[in-house]
Amino acid sequence: MITVEDLVKDFGPKRAVNRVSFSVQKGEILGFLGPNGAGKSTTMRMITGFFPPTSGRVVVGGHDIGENPIPAKRLIGYLPESAPCYSDMTVHGFLAFAAEMRGLHGAAREQAIQRVVGLCFLESVLHQSVDTLSKGFRHRTCLAQSLIHDPPILVLDEPTDGLDPNQKHEIRQLLKRFGRDKAIIFSTHILEEVDAVCSRAIIIDRGQVVANGTPAELRARHELAGSVSLRVQGTAAETVRTKLHALPAAGRVVVQGDAATVTARVYPRDKPVNGDLARSLSELAQREGWRLDELRTEEGRLDDVFRSITRPETAKGAE
Numbered sequence: 379m380i381t382v383e384d385l386v387k388d389f390g391p392k393r394a395v396n397r398v399s400f401s402v403q404k405g406e407i408l409g410f411l412g413p414n415g416a417g418k419s420t421t422m423r424m425i426t427g428f429f430p431p432t433s434g435r436v437v438v439g440g441h442d443i444g445e446n447p448i449p450a451k452r453l454i455g456y457l458p459e460s461a462p463c464y465s466d467m468t469v470h471g472f473l474a475f476a477a478e479m480r481g482l483h484g485a486a487r488e489q490a491i492q493r494v495v496g497l498c499f500l501e502s503v504l505h506q507s508v509d510t511l512s513k514g515f516r517h518r519t520c521l522a523q524s525l526i527h528d529p530p531i532l533v534l535d536e537p538t539d540g541l542d543p544n545q546k547h548e549i550r551q552l553l554k555r556f557g558r559d560k561a562i563i564f565s566t567h568i569l570e571e572v573d574a575v576c577s578r579a580i581i582i583d584r585g586q587v588v589a590n591g592t593p594a595e596l597r598a599r600h601e602l603a604g605s606v607s608l609r610v611q612g613t614a615a616e617t618v619r620t621k622l623h624a625l626p627a628a629g630r631v632v633v634q635g636d637a638a639t640v641t642a643r644v645y646p647r648d649k650p651v652n653g654d655l656a657r658s659l660s661e662l663a664q665r666e667g668w669r670l671d672e673l674r675t676e677e678g679r680l681d682d683v684f685r686s687i688t689r690p691e692t693a694k695g696a697e
């Protein structure tokens with residue numbers, strides 16, 4: 379549904395987006411991550427035809443957005459960054475305007491408004507002027523605008539920005555539901571959102587794609603991913619160390635503590651990892667009669683992966 383090929387955007391001497399390529403299919407929810415100024419909004423603006431790329435190409439539903447903008451834009455619902463709305467309109471007036479722009483008139487227009495007002499929880503502010511709305515309601519009004527024509531493609535620049543935790547949850551649920559039969563790309567700084575919603579995530583840094591994978595694949599890039607930590611009571615650290623080293627599934631072993639409490643982290647000998655290491659550690663503890671009061675497999679933390687990929691110099695000593 380969306381194909382981005384070798385996209386470049388220069389602002390004067392500054393290259394904001396540098397040879398970005400990816401695609402999003404129907405049924406996919408792509409999370410777009412990256413530090414402030416990485417080029418997320420700029421990429422989204424080019425995808426939606428807000429401005430042209432310096433070079434490269436965007437194809438939306440088979441239409442080149444530069445050569446054939448009208449049919450391409452018909453397919454897209456776009457929530458721009460910081461949710462711009464016409465502030466002197468009421469919420470209903472603004473949504474009616476958005477509906478008319480999308481070619482919906484009369485009963486179809488009112489039906490479309492009703493639908494998005496329900497989806498974005500705007501009933502209580504329908505006749506309020508946009509400039510008197512709180513930030514979250516203003517954001518939801520702009521999100522409602524992007525959904526008004528029920529487009530097959532959504533490009534949402536920080537759709538949960540400024541929402542309270544309940545609304546964040548509701549909007550994530552909405553995205554998940556829409557994600558079944560639409561192609562969605564959305565940017566976010568909330569990494570738990572990636573886990574909760576995305577089928578795939580792209581991390582962009584200084585204009586370039588630095589990671590592209592499922593949330594699980596990204597987590598697996600964490601240096602601790604797949605390692606198992608355990609805490610043993612009443613066995614000498616040296617004994618624990620020797621036994622752990624002798625385990626065929628174990629790679630590097632780090633043991634700390636004394637006889638009262640020994641904590642250890644065991645890294646798998648081979649990657650990729652499944653539950654093998656944890657299972658053999660648990661069997662070892664049983665065989666040796668260790669008093670085990672913790673055994674935990676580290677799945678990898680997305681925020682550490684994000685930091686190590688986008689700011690290598692600050693990622694040291696993450697444990």
Ligand SMILES: Nc1ncnc2c1ncn2[C@@H]1O[C@H](COP(=O)(O)OP(=O)(O)OP(=O)(O)O)[C@@H](O)[C@H]1O
Nearest residue numbers: 389392394412413414415416417418419420421459
């Ligand atoms: N119209 C513009 N003119 C000049 N520079 C721009 C313009 N728009 C964006 N930039 C620059 O391009 C770079 C990428 O900006 P962009 O807004 O795409 O970042 P972002 O990833 O969306 O960041 P954030 O997380 O803060 O929203 C930044 O250095 C920004 O200053």
Ligand SMILES: [Mg+2]
Nearest residue numbers: 418419420459
């Ligand atoms: Mg942005």
